[in-house]
Amino acid sequence: MTASEPRRLDFETRQIHAGEHIDSDFGARVAPIYQTAGYRFDSLDDGEARFSGRSGAQAYSRNENPTNAAAGRRLADLEGGAAGIVVGSGQAAIAATLFALAGTGDHILATDRLYEGTRQMFLNSLARQGLVVEYVPESASEEEWASRITDRTRALFTETIPNPKNDVVDLERLAGIAHRAGIPLVVDSTVATPYLCRPIEWGADIVIHSTSKWLSGHGAVLGGAIIDAGTFDWGAQPARFPQLNDEVRPGVPSFVERFGAAAFFVYLRTVTVLEYGPTVPATSTFGLLQGIETLSLRMERHTANAQAIAEYLERHPAVSSVDYPGLPSNPFHERARKYLPLGSGGIVSFDLRGGKDAAAAFLDAIELITNMTHIGDVRTLALHTGSTLHVRLTEEEKAALGITPGLIRLSVGLESARDLIADLEQALSAL
Ligand SMILES: Cc1ncc(COP(=O)(O)O)c(C=O)c1O
Numbered sequence: 529m530t531a532s533e534p535r536r537l538d539f540e541t542r543q544i545h546a547g548e549h550i551d552s553d554f555g556a557r558v559a560p561i562y563q564t565a566g567y568r569f570d571s572l573d574d575g576e577a578r579f580s581g582r583s584g585a586q587a588y589s590r591n592e593n594p595t596n597a598a599a600g601r602r603l604a605d606l607e608g609g610a611a612g613i614v615v616g617s618g619q620a621a622i623a624a625t626l627f628a629l630a631g632t633g634d635h636i637l638a639t640d641r642l643y644e645g646t647r648q649m650f651l652n653s654l655a656r657q658g659l660v661v662e663y664v665p666e667s668a669s670e671e672e673w674a675s676r677i678t679d680r681t682r683a684l685f686t687e688t689i690p691n692p693k694n695d696v697v698d699l700e701r702l703a704g705i706a707h708r709a710g711i712p713l714v715v716d717s718t719v720a721t722p723y724l725c726r727p728i729e730w731g732a733d734i735v736i737h738s739t740s741k742w743l744s745g746h747g748a749v750l751g752g753a754i755i756d757a758g759t760f761d762w763g764a765q766p767a768r769f770p771q772l773n774d775e776v777r778p779g780v781p782s783f784v785e786r787f788g789a790a791a792f793f794v795y796l797r798t799v800t801v802l803e804y805g806p807t808v809p810a811t812s813t814f815g816l817l818q819g820i821e822t823l824s825l826r827m828e829r830h831t832a833n834a835q836a837i838a839e840y841l842e843r844h845p846a847v848s849s850v851d852y853p854g855l856p857s858n859p860f861h862e863r864a865r866k867y868l869p870l871g872s873g874g875i876v877s878f879d880l881r882g883g884k885d886a887a888a889a890f891l892d893a894i895e896l897i898t899n900m901t902h903i904g905d906v907r908t909l910a911l912h913t914g915s916t917l918h919v920r921l922t923e924e925e926k927a928a929l930g931i932t933p934g935l936i937r938l939s940v941g942l943e944s945a946r947d948l949i950a951d952l953e954q955a956l957s958a959l
Pocket residue numbers: 617618619620643645646687691716718719737738739740750751752902903
């Protein structure tokens with residue numbers, strides 16, 4: 529920062545003000561819910577300008593409305609990206625990103641520990657569209673990673689803090705591997721949130737969120753977001769991204785020629801999201817915006833509670849292991865210190881010595897904590913992932929992913945740590 533540059537506002541300020549929508553009609557201080565399908569065109573020329581992209585104004589709410597646009601701007605700011613867009617769910621954000629990057633016969637490389645819903649999408653729906661996702665263990669050598677990248681590889685996909693095992697990823701190393709091959713690094717950073725880690729600062733090119741989780745924070749709405757760093761050179765290897773480099777139609781230059789480093793984002797917004805229509809209702813985005821305004825405060829409490837609970841569980845005789853990188857004994861502790869200096873997130877997974885029977889008894893015994901799927905809720909939730917999220921996997925597949933019979937995932941909420949530990953204590957003593 530030079531003396532003449534203004535100081536960038538702090539995160540806590542930007543989560544409230546960045547990208548805010550200014551209501552010129554009534555001066556409403558909170559971004560209004562723009563619950564409208566369309567927008568009146570002033571003239572034939574205006575309609576044409578909106579449809580052709582010459583004007584930035586909205587044409588139709590399938591890919592954006594002013595409420596959603598405010599959330600996209602705010603998330604782009606918080607992640608340190610150039611632009612952002614919100615869609616109907618985290619899964620929709622992942623699907624839209626990969627559909628924008630890849631087509632039939634194309635290849636995505638992914639780290640092997642990912643949220644199971646994403647893995648199921650890769651296995652079933654993306655495979656049916658002809659997209660091949662290949663998994664590589666995150667710890668594989670650079671040579672191993674490089675040897676899997678082919679002419680058809682379109683992205684390297686990972687999660688900052690993989691759900692549910694919390695095995696923190698070395699983002700800087702993966703970004704180096706991706707960039708040396710000329711492919712973008714796409715990071716699902718749902719569990720970290722931009723308060724705990726900003727993948728773009730470590731080299732990521734596209735950041736994805738399920739905004740249904742901590743960003744909204746109240747467990748009341750679904751949503752997803754895609755943020756583009758705006759720095760990837762989409763024209764460096766034109767054959768890898770023909771949808772961005774080929775002339776759109778005779779006389780219409782390519783997205784790269786017209787938009788440079790923004791080519792991917794403009795394509796995502798004006799082609800992929802507009803055509804597939806994974807629209808999020810403005811009412812849901814209103815809930816998201818309300819949540820983002822208090823993100824830092826909530827994440828401080830989520831991580832402090834999670835840390836206290838992880839330390840308690842690690843000492844409990846009924847618990848054989850705890851997956852929480854905030855624990856000094858955790859193999860990812862050093863990485864967490866580098867990538868997550870403000871705390872290791874709100875998920876604590878732990879393995880019960882008594883296996884599946886003990887897990888069932890534990891879930892029957894909890895009173896304050898809810899047996900429910902979902903994460904990032906204001907309430908603390910417990911889930912036996914082996915019989916729910918991972919129910920479609922064989923025992924061998926579960927074992928390979930560390931999903932042991934006694935594994936419980938806690939999404940630690942905002943209640944008092946003392947009350948949560950008291951509920952855990954009474955439930956564990958029932959085993
Ligand atoms: C890491 C991660 N990514 C994506 C998703 C999918 O998000 P959504 O439920 O909003 O589709 C989830 C859901 O739990 C998740 O944990």
